[in-house]
Amino acid sequence: MNEVQIIGTGSYAPLNIMTNQQLAEIVDTSDEWIVSMTGIKERHISQGENTSDLATKAALSALKDAGIKPEDIDLIILASTSPDQFVPSTACIVQGNIGAVNAMAFDISAACTGFIFALNIAMQFLRTGKSKKALIIGAEVLSKIVDWTDRNTCVLFGDGAGATVLEAGIKKGIISINSASEGQKGGALTCPTVDVKNTFTKGNENFKATISMDGKEIFKFAVKTIASSISQILDENDCTLDDIKYVVCHQANFRIIEFVVRKLKADKDKFFVNLDRYGNTSAASIAIALDEMNKNNLLTAGDKIILVGFGGGLTYGASLIEWTMNK
Ligand code: ACO
Numbered sequence: 001m002n003e004v005q006i007i008g009t010g011s012y013a014p015l016n017i018m019t020n021q022q023l024a025e026i027v028d029t030s031d032e033w034i035v036s037m038t039g040i041k042e043r044h045i046s047q048g049e050n051t052s053d054l055a056t057k058a059a060l061s062a063l064k065d066a067g068i069k070p071e072d073i074d075l076i077i078l079a080s081t082s083p084d085q086f087v088p089s090t091a092c093i094v095q096g097n098i099g100a101v102n103a104m105a106f107d108i109s110a111a112c113t114g115f116i117f118a119l120n121i122a123m124q125f126l127r128t129g130k131s132k133k134a135l136i137i138g139a140e141v142l143s144k145i146v147d148w149t150d151r152n153t154c155v156l157f158g159d160g161a162g163a164t165v166l167e168a169g170i171k172k173g174i175i176s177i178n179s180a181s182e183g184q185k186g187g188a189l190t191c192p193t194v195d196v197k198n199t200f201t202k203g204n205e206n207f208k209a210t211i212s213m214d215g216k217e218i219f220k221f222a223v224k225t226i227a228s229s230i231s232q233i234l235d236e237n238d239c240t241l242d243d244i245k246y247v248v249c250h251q252a253n254f255r256i257i258e259f260v261v262r263k264l265k266a267d268k269d270k271f272f273v274n275l276d277r278y279g280n281t282s283a284a285s286i287a288i289a290l291d292e293m294n295k296n297n298l299l300t301a302g303d304k305i306i307l308v309g310f311g312g313g314l315t316y317g318a319s320l321i322e323w324t325m326n327k
Contacts, residue, residue, distance in 0.1 A: 039254025162287020
């Protein structure tokens with residue numbers, strides 16, 4: 001079996017930033033409520049760019065970081081809750097945009113755990129030698145499917161994309177990965193199917209297809225699964241949190257991360273946070289965080305990090321990684 005390592009990261013977020021103050025002009029909310037309840041201060045909101053546009057820019061940035069050409073990629077997996085359309089897949093649109101002519105490309109749907117699921121799937125291709133270089137992308141234009149009249153949800157989300165290039169070889173970068181689903185709890189976070197105008201017709205009424213969520217249920221699920229996923233992956237690899245440089249959770253809510261820190265009696269500085277500037281970008285959040293850490297030189301070869309995702313489905317998963325890139 002091959003080993004698998006990360007050889008490049010990239011990300012992109014729309015230039016347009018929406019602050020909490022701007023949101024307070026649309027719905028009955030305040031900067032104080034949003035910051036104290038979520039930690040989010042602002043988010044990037046697309047003005048016309050679709051999910052594939054963001055994904056393409058993140059992908060090109062990751063390929064540049066890896067120092068490889070699009071033709072070198074033989075697998076593209078794109079995770080998204082807000083794909084451009086049913087067919088073609090957003091992964092195929094990105095493939096066409098970047099000219100990755102030698103790749104098999106497909107989308108997956110695992111909500112905010114999408115990037116971890118994509119990593120897990122890519123691992124199977126890379127370890128068995130079916131693929132040599134894979135591009136995995138988490139990309140979202142959630143602003144398409146947010147109900148901008150619902151203060152319970154619209155304050156939480158943002159748009160963005162992150163991409164990672166993986167390579168099969170002898171360096172063991174991805175040490176371990178777990179992922180799981182609890183479909184029986186799927187009703188806690190839903191978004192119905194949309195047509196091209198983001199509406200579907202029910203009877204004579206036009207409904208906007210938007211995200212709805214049982215916030216408290218998701219909060220409890222998140223704290224429980226993040227803590228247990230971290231403990232499980234540490235135990236499986238005979239590690240403790242002392243061996244870990246950073247934990248990168250899906251960026252949903254700062255209070256979720258605080259609860260996990262308390263539950264695990266962990267050092268809060270180990271938990272990377274950028275949700276204050278992005279909000280919850282679902283499948284993109286972990287990949288964007290990884291790219292920020294990489295580009296800001298927070299990671300050195302040999303550092304161990306844990307990625308943890310949780311989200312709609314319900315789904316969750318974690319990966320223990322040894323950073324192998326030397327800049
Ligand atoms: N501004 C002002 N007030 C608000 C807002 C808002 N944006 N949203 C809700 N409120 C009000 C409610 O109406 C309610 O008022 P009431 O007491 O008068 O009825 C009060 O604030 C408390 O609302 P709750 O919904 O009970 O607040 P809660 O403590 O559950 O916090 C929150 C809400 C922040 C959404 C929390 O449930 C949460 O973070 N859950 C996690 C969900 C999450 O992160 N989802 C992201 C998508 S899922 C994923 O990524 C996996």
